[in-house]
Amino acid sequence: MITFEEARKRIDELRKEIDYHAYRYYVLDDPEIPDSEYDNLLRTLIDLEEQYPELKTPDSPSIRVGLKPVASFKEVVHEYRLFSLDNTYSEEEVLQFDRRVREELQIEIVRYMCELKIDGLSISVKYDNGLLVRGATRGNGFVGEDVTENIRAIKSIPLRLRQDLSVEVRGEVYLPKDVFYEINRARSKGELQVFANPRNAAAGTLRQLDPREVAKRRLNAFFYHVVEPSKLQLKSQNEQLQFLKSIGMRVEPNSELAEGTDGVIAFWKKWSESKSSLNYAVDGTVVKVDDLYAQEELGYTTKAPRWAIAFKFPAEQAMTKLIKVTFGVGRTGTITPVAELEPVQLAGTTVKRASMHNFDFISEKDIRLFDIVIVQKAGEIIPQIVRSIPEKRTGKEKRITPPSRCPVCGGEVGREKEEDVALKCLNPTCPAKLSRRIQFFCSRDAMDIEGLGEKLVERIVEAGLVKNPSDLYKLNKDDLLSLGEGIGEKTASNLIEAIQKSRSNPLFKLITGLGIPGVGSKTSKDLANYFGSLRGLVSADEKELRNVSGIGEQLAKDIKRYFSSPEVKKEVEELLKYVNIKDEDSPGSKPLKGMKFVVTGTLPGYSRKEIQEKIIKLGGEVASSVSKNTDFLLLGENPGSKEQKARDLGIKIIDERDFEEMIKS
Numbered sequence: 278m279i280t281f282e283e284a285r286k287r288i289d290e291l292r293k294e295i296d297y298h299a300y301r302y303y304v305l306d307d308p309e310i311p312d313s314e315y316d317n318l319l320r321t322l323i324d325l326e327e328q329y330p331e332l333k334t335p336d337s338p339s340i341r342v343g344l345k346p347v348a349s350f351k352e353v354v355h356e357y358r359l360f361s362l363d364n365t366y367s368e369e370e371v372l373q374f375d376r377r378v379r380e381e382l383q384i385e386i387v388r389y390m391c392e393l394k395i396d397g398l399s400i401s402v403k404y405d406n407g408l409l410v411r412g413a414t415r416g417n418g419f420v421g422e423d424v425t426e427n428i429r430a431i432k433s434i435p436l437r438l439r440q441d442l443s444v445e446v447r448g449e450v451y452l453p454k455d456v457f458y459e460i461n462r463a464r465s466k467g468e469l470q471v472f473a474n475p476r477n478a479a480a481g482t483l484r485q486l487d488p489r490e491v492a493k494r495r496l497n498a499f500f501y502h503v504v505e506p507s508k509l510q511l512k513s514q515n516e517q518l519q520f521l522k523s524i525g526m527r528v529e530p531n532s533e534l535a536e537g538t539d540g541v542i543a544f545w546k547k548w549s550e551s552k553s554s555l556n557y558a559v560d561g562t563v564v565k566v567d568d569l570y571a572q573e574e575l576g577y578t579t580k581a582p583r584w585a586i587a588f589k590f591p592a593e594q595a596m597t598k599l600i601k602v603t604f605g606v607g608r609t610g611t612i613t614p615v616a617e618l619e620p621v622q623l624a625g626t627t628v629k630r631a632s633m634h635n636f637d638f639i640s641e642k643d644i645r646l647f648d649i650v651i652v653q654k655a656g657e658i659i660p661q662i663v664r665s666i667p668e669k670r671t672g673k674e675k676r677i678t679p680p681s682r683c684p685v686c687g688g689e690v691g692r693e694k695e696e697d698v699a700l701k702c703l704n705p706t707c708p709a710k711l712s713r714r715i716q717f718f719c720s721r722d723a724m725d726i727e728g729l730g731e732k733l734v735e736r737i738v739e740a741g742l743v744k745n746p747s748d749l750y751k752l753n754k755d756d757l758l759s760l761g762e763g764i765g766e767k768t769a770s771n772l773i774e775a776i777q778k779s780r781s782n783p784l785f786k787l788i789t790g791l792g793i794p795g796v797g798s799k800t801s802k803d804l805a806n807y808f809g810s811l812r813g814l815v816s817a818d819e820k821e822l823r824n825v826s827g828i829g830e831q832l833a834k835d836i837k838r839y840f841s842s843p844e845v846k847k848e849v850e851e852l853l854k855y856v857n858i859k860d861e862d863s864p865g866s867k868p869l870k871g872m873k874f875v876v877t878g879t880l881p882g883y884s885r886k887e888i889q890e891k892i893i894k895l896g897g898e899v900a901s902s903v904s905k906n907t908d909f910l911l912l913g914e915n916p917g918s919k920e921q922k923a924r925d926l927g928i929k930i931i932d933e934r935d936f937e938e939m940i941k942s
């Protein structure tokens with residue numbers, strides 16, 4: 278046992294550490310450590326607080342559910358609180374839980390509903406007379422965020438129930454695994470930070486301010502709880518699930534009833550082995566006392582129900598040796614440490630490399646070369662180093678120092694801003710950066726130059742043919758032919774044609790292509806819409822930038838800083854010589870300025886993407902759902918429910934022909 282003073286100190290440290298990670302997890306959706314590590318910290322704190330109850334305080338993270346997120350949405354005060362779940366990784370504690378339940382209820386054997394624990398985020402959805410009226414996040418359990426518009430963008434959540442009931446239901450929003458992989462692939466290409474696991478991706482998506490983005494991300498949901506079930510004569514958790522199905526809510530199909538703990542443990546074992554067959558991440562099972570009267574009798578702690586426990590799956594971790602650290606260089610010059618490992622089996626695959634995040638992580642965790650380390654596959658994705666095991670050191674380990682020179686160009690290395698975590702190659706002409714930048718410029722979301730793939734761009738850059746994106750427009754056929762192997766007459770002329778074609782792309786694609794840090798294609802669209810010209814954007818001050826929807830103080834600063842660099846200014850002028858962007862400033866070219874459109878059904882003349890780009894190019898805006906702010910509903914064949922909604926709200930409905938007329942005049 279440790280002394281009171283030691284305990285006080287340790288508790289204090291633990292709370293600080295836990296608060297920090299809770300903030301990263303609940304507010305930023307960007308955790309630094311795996312859940313199992315967090316659970317460990319919390320468990321240590323709870324144990325200490327139990328030993329020294331006088332050190333327990335009401336603000337301890339041990340008795341708090343979640344955190345209230347930053348207010349980007351309207352607040353919702355939950356009429357019925359949303360709870361967390363006590364969790365465990367051990368069979369022994371499940372048996373203990375069962376013992377407590379049996380004692381409390383004075384019965385021999387308890388019937389449990391075993392459900393899979395979906396690794397998403399809780400939501401509460403309210404229906405009034407069968408109509409969806411509100412969707413909210415859990416937040417801290419008392420106050421959440423109003424995410425109704427985003428909930429409506431999730432196609433499997435019915436806007437109208439199969440019965441005209443007034444009811445509040447609860448469940449979990451999640452991102453399907455395949456979508457998650459896709460998003461992370463795209464993000465790592467665009468050098469955005471990848472999501473640590475599907476839960477973070479789902480949370481980040483649901484708390485997007487733009488429902489269109491939500492619709493694109495294909496979120497989905499399962500429901501498992503009805504508020505005030507007794508009003509609906511429901512007597513068990515099982516009946517609740519059946520009821521949810523009957524009113525049209527999606528219910529996870531693998532739940533099972535178990536009499537006593539044998540079945541509970543068997544269910545957990547079965548799914549800890551076969552969970553990877555599901556297209557959603559599950560991090561454990563939830564064991565619930567089935568009988569609702571019994572639930573009521575058992576009641577709640579300050580934080581969680583006494584009638585349920587989350588029985589989590591063991592984290593997928595393995596131990597191995599760190600044999601080498603290599604450094605990668607990205608588009609903006611960020612240098613990332615990568616761990617090369619002695620190959621180890623982990624969750625059915627062989628792992629040889631793992632992410633070490635950044636250099637701060639390495640020094641904070643004191644990870645050394647040749648250390649024995651723990652690797653983890655969080656959410657079944659990119660393996661990450663969790664920590665090292667200092668007890669296993671032999672004395673041959675070496676501290677890992679960040680490179681003082683860029684591993685590719687040998688240029689100087691440093692931090693751009695003092696508070697930056699990322700270490701960057703500061704050489705503006707670094708070929709690694711250059712290749713990534715040009716690759717990005719040519720990519721689908723940016724200038725979309727067909728045929729200019731990553732490998733080819735690297736060859737062009739290595740041959741010294743291109744030093745800036747604008748140089749692409751100066752290339753001629755002979756330049757390309759000079760690359761030799763694999764580039765014939767035909768390929769060369771196709772490439773030149775594709776490059777030339779990109780000159781008349783819409784403005785937002787050019788803005789995306791610049792690769793301004795923090796500015797993806799969505800923000801580029803907003804910027805293009807607002808400024809209407811590249812020159813306008815370049816000369817905008819911070820205040821004006823902040824007027825653009827979705828641009829906050831920090832991003833405005835970053836954009837301003839980006840454009841104040843002399844090299845960037847020069848490159849912009851150079852680009853403007855070649856690109857022939859029609860939407861440069863003349864007012865006549867923006868006939869749809871300020872108009873808000875919603876598109877429904879199939880249009881004969883445009884794909885969904887084409888029509889969106891067209892509307893945006895002409896100054897209009899596109900939303901995914903009809904609201905009273907919509908100006909026009911553009912109606913195609915086989916429209917959905919949006920048509921009725923638009924009629925109800927008295928919104929002007931036009932077809933493709935009307936639209937063509939509008940943009941002609």
Ligand SMILES: NC(=O)c1ccc[n+]([C@@H]2O[C@H](COP(=O)([O-])OP(=O)(O)OC[C@H]3O[C@@H](n4cnc5c(N)ncnc54)[C@H](O)[C@@H]3O)[C@@H](O)[C@H]2O)c1
Binds near residue numbers: 311316364448
């Ligand atoms: N990595 C980090 O830094 C970090 C930081 C904070 C929290 N966390 C993690 O967050 C979790 C704690 O957060 P929490 O309080 O939201 O608890 P939780 O997510 O572990 O469990 C409660 C939640 O489970 C969900 N759930 C999924 N399926 C369910 C089902 N079938 N029935 C009932 N509920 C179901 C509900 O949303 C419920 O709110 C822990 O797992 C912890 O590891 C991690």
Ligand SMILES: [Zn+2]
Binds near residue numbers: 683703704708710
């Ligand atoms: Zn470099």
